[in-house]
Amino acid sequence: MEDCVIDIKNISKVFNPGENEVRALNDVSLKIYKGEFVSLMGSSGSGKSTLLNILGCLDQPTSGTYLLDGQEVSGISKSEISLIRNRKFGFVFQSYNLLPKTSALENVELPLLYNSQYSIKARREKAEEALVSVGLKDRIFHKTNELSGGQQQRVAIARALVNEPKVIFADEPTGNLDSKTSYQVMELFQNLNEKGILIVMVSHEPDIVEMSKRKIILHDGKIIEDIEILNPKNAHELFVAADSK
């Protein structure tokens, strides 16, 4: 039980309570352990993003309990939640969400700005390190709008891991990318997971999901399937194969 990082019980989320009520999540319970690489699947509107946002403490459930590292999230203050998002979590979005007309470096530095233990110099070093680790050594000073989609998503991943998070949440990280670039991104995730970072990813692409270790399928706000992937595909091999074609 020590290893349980995320533990939600009977979580529901209702948007627009009243007449046009939408029950995005309906009594969802789920446990995620250290070292896992979880995919959330399901058709559009099934509640994947809503669940991911709640797990990432970006949104609060209407009812149910969420224990993060054994601590009740609803009892944590707003500023403490900000701190958790900053130090424990990294976020990757489908649309990258980079600051326009700003260098890759500055984008990656962003989470460090809210971590006062870093000096300007340390901030820069950390950000450069993160960019190198996602293979963007020669794109550090490029403005984000000068980069390709895959490169932009790698900047976003660098930003997510710069603060050395425990968990990375990714909402359709390959949704805007072609399959070859998707494999590159997945390779990064597999490497990070290898290093012990817990990854929770939303995706509706079956071949992408096959690269994770666990697949949870949602339908109408309920978990209908939760299975372990016994032999996850290796993203690097897939990339090499695609590259040689």
Added chain:
Amino acid sequence: MKVSDLLLSALRSINRNRSRSLLTMLGIIIGVASVIGMLALGNGATQSIKGELGKLGTNLIMVMPGADQQRGVSTDLANVEILKESDVKAILNLSPSVTYISPVVSTKSQAVFGSNNSRPNVTGGYRDYFFINNYEIKYGQLFDERTGKSLQKVCVIGKTVAEDLFENEKDAVGKIIRLDKIPFRIIGVLEEKGQTMGMDGDNIIIAPFRTVQKRLLGLTYLHQIHAATENEDEVDAAVAEIDDVMTNYLKKVSGGEPQFRIATQKEMLDVMGTVLGLLTLLLAAIAGISLLVGGIGIMNIMLVTVTERTREIGLRLAVGAPSNVILLQFLIESVVISLIGGIIGIMLGYTLASIGGSLMDMTAEVTPSSVLMAFGFSFLVGVLFGFFPARKAARLNPIQALRHE
């Protein structure tokens, strides 16, 4: 996030929208410039008027016939036969605070020397009259008798008169001029006094009191009594003493109402100061309204900025920016805009004040306190009008903000 980071990010954001920021600042610039300019000009005017009144002698106390002006007495008060020369002696003896005293009679007269002539104000007074009214001798000397008992026909003339009658004012001393056909020997020429409240203070001839009273005017009474104390802080006491002497000893009352009134230069200075102060305040208040309008402009543009950068705010919140840091970021941005506007405004106000000052021929002084005030006000405007947009930014829901198009 450190304050230096926030400041840098604010400066960058302002720099990215340079022309828009400048237009936003315009309201503050105009507001601050007019506050600074108005206060400087107001101060300049106050100083110059006070200076002019000061030339007349700040310790001057005037006793005049007639009741308080408020009662609206319609007769020519100067000619009411209330004040006598003996009153002067009584006041001097009974008022310990009064050091200098002189009866005053005055008239407008024709002065002739050879073929030149002049139309000066002729005043008769004791030798103290010069001390009371701050007249200084430039050439020659003052009367040798304190009260002018022996009806000497001598006089001291002002610069304007000297220039009207003589080629060179130095030559005036010792010359005989005619005042209303009566010959007077010039014994002194006064230092220049300049314009005082729009009147030429040098177009004057001062002669011994009795000579003017008896020879020139043929009067038995006098027009005014001028007195002065040694120090300014004795003026109030002296006024009270004179009032007491006039009322209780000399019995200058009729039907319970005093037949005289006492005015002091200090009083006039105070009134002048109050009026000018109010005027300055009014002008500054009007300028302050433009500061307010400038503030509303800042609020408007900050709201636009927050809307434009909603996704960025969402992202910052998502990566762990505490909402109070977001608040501070936008607050600092509006304060920086406002302060830059304030600084430009101060410089512009300074320029306006010196141009206005030289146009109006006075020294318009920009005081450090008004600069400080302008600076403080622009800071305040930035905080007050930046707060609402900044709070709006800080209260954004990160998910909705990230979805914003």
